[in-house]
Amino acid sequence: MNQLALIALAVLATTLRVFVLIVLSIVSGWLLGYLAFKNARFESFYVSFIEVLESVPVISFFPIALIFFVNRIGGVLGVELAADFLVFTAVVWNIWIGIYQAYKTIPKEMLEVVENYGLGFFGRLSGLFIPFSIPRIVSNLFPSVADGFFYITVSEVFAVGSTSYSVFGIGSLLQNYLSENEWKLVYASMLAMALVIVATVFALREFSALAVAKYALDTDVPIMRRGRVRIRYSVLFSQLVSRNPLHKLSIYQWRSVIRRAQQTSFVQTKAKNRFQKVVRYGVFSALISLVLLIAYGVIEVLVTIPLDQWHSLIVSTPSLLVDLAFDYARVSVIALVSLVIAVTLGYYLAVNKSAEAIGIPLIQVLSAYPAPLYFPFVFALSFEIVRSSLGPLSVEFYVVLLGFVSTFYYVFYSFWMGVKSLPHEYWEIMKNLRLGFFQRIRKIVLPASFPYLISGISSTINSAWGGLMLAEYWPNIVDGKTLTVKHGLMKVVDLSTYTGNVSQAAWGSFIFGIVVVVYSLLFTKRMMDIARKRYVAEEGIYAA
Incomplete structure (x- = not known):
């Protein structure tokens, strides 16, 4: 086959995987979100499930995908499902959260309309719930696509011990x-x-x-927010970006409701009720299956570890925690640099329309282009210069750089959106008081955009681990050179997988997952509580 045609097919295969998984995330999010909306007990489980797994980076699922799909299913199908599962876990939480938040903010008047017209399950979804969720979905498409392209190119080819696995796509073709x-x-x-x-x-x-x-609510700006919005604060987000929530959507909804009401009976038959129950139980079963799949992978690893090896794993825990501390230091640098760039560049683009028209699309393109494809060339072109300038720190420079380019856009877009959402009264105050740049940032912009910043920083930290795992141990990155660090938990997990030591990789992922969840519950929740109580921009307008 002609090589150019093969390249075109590979790019098409990679792109198709990403969008099929995003569509699957959207469809499943519609169904699961509706079930959570209607069932309080399931809602409690669903919200906790998303919040915990959202805070655990994709690399923690690798041993599960490896054991269940590659070892148990096997063949081409098993490898394909393993690659797709890893990408699915990268994009799904962002979309599920957006859909759930949209459902929870549907105006009460609209819910009463569909109740009064007696619309059934699909009538309610297609007439109200799905249209209302579309603006929130499109606001999450850019980060989902960027994450999808990043992880699909990495997961299309991977090695465990002496065995290499690959699926057809641009990642595996480029490796060849x-x-x-x-x-x-x-x-x-x-x-x-x-x-x-x-x-x-x-x-x-x-x-x-x-x-x-x-479909959107009336807002001062289009909904293009990057990063993950936390479930607990959907009301705060709606206050920040929306006005008059019934205007445009109600026009569409009344047309939609009246059209469907003409075809729908007010009294649903028992057959329809049974069908709705089947759909609900089916959706619930699908989510339970995902939970059981994750649990199966964990148990499968545990039962295959000999008793004498458990001792060595437990003994290695302090060393793993030290490695994790090194990684958190790297993540802290990434988050700090990302924050500085977000505050300066994000503010400049938000107040400069001509620069924004060029800068935002450019950043979107750069963030969506998979870093694993171009980073070896960056390394090859700059290695000698960086090594002569930084010496032993040159490795750390490249590790932090790859982590940065794979995640900086979360906090950048969060802050940019926060600045764009500032009430116009604040801009008038800053103008009348003739505040300079640093005064504006310190006294008004940072406090007013604090909820956005916390959400963006949290997403930046959670997403930096994928770049670290790739950079901390990258054999033969270019010309036989291996990019590797001395201490790092991501290196331990990656190297253990590469050498076939799945139990060590799983144990490292387990320790890592526990620490990340604890961090998310302690740091993120505390910061968002402070943001909600002390830094709501509209309260200054109301108080005045």
Whole structure:
């Protein structure tokens, strides 16, 4: 087959995987969100399930995917499902949270309308719940697509011990070209991926504009928020970005409700009730199956570990915690640099319309382009200069750099959206008082956008681990060189997987998951509570 045609097919396969998984996330989110909306007991389980697993990075699921899909199912199907499962766990929580939040903020008057017209399960979903969730979905598409492209190119080819697994796509094809030193084909592959990324970003921008124009609430700005919004604060988010929540949507909804009401009986038959129960139980069973799948992978690892090996794993725990401390130091640097860039560049773009029109699409394209594809070239072109300048710290520079480019956009877009959502009264005050840049940032902009910053920083920290895992142990990154650090938990997990020591990789992931969940519950919850109580921008307007 012609190599250019093969490259085109590989790019198409990779892109198709990402969007199929995003569509699957959206459809499952509609059903699960509705079930959580209607059932309080399931809602409690659903919210806790999402919040815990959202805070656990994708790499923690790798041993589970490896054991269940590769070892148990096996073959081409098992490897394909393993790759898809890892990407699914990267994009699904963001979308599920957005849909759930949209359902929870549906105006009471609209819920009464569908109740009065006696619409059934699908009538309610298609007539009210799905249209109301579309603006929140499109606001989460950009980070989901960026995460999807990042992890799909990494998961398309992976090795466990001496065994290498791959699925057809641009990630595996590029790996083959690099191993064969086919540099022209490497450049052609990267160019083809860049063209697809640019087309995808601009298509999503157009789709977002159309979707928001048709379905969105009345807002001062289009909904284009990057990063994960925490469930507990959906009301706060609605206060920050919305006004008159019934205007545009109610026009559409009344047309939709009246049209469906003409075809729907006020009294549902027993057959319809039974069908709705079957659908609800089916959705609930699907979520339980996902939980059981994760539990199965964990148990499968545990039962295969000999008793004498348990001793060595437990003894290694202090060393793993030290490695994790090194990683948190790297993540802290990434978060700090991302925050500084977000505050300066985000503010500049928010107040400069001409720069914003160019800068935002450019950043969207750069953030969506998979870093694992171009980073080896960055390393090759800059290695000698960086090594001569930084010496032993050059490795740390590249590790932090890869972590940064894979996650900085979360806090950047969160802060940018926070600045765009400031009430106009604050801008008038800053202008009348002739406040300078630093005074504006310190006294008004940072406090008013604090909820956005906390959400963005939390997402940045949670998403930095994928870049660290790739950078802390990258054999043969270019010209036989291996990028590796001396201390790092992501290196331990990655190296253990590479050498076939799945039990050590699973134990490291287990320790890591516990620490991350504790961090999320203690730090993120505390900061968001402070943001909700002390830094609500509208309260200053109301008080005045």
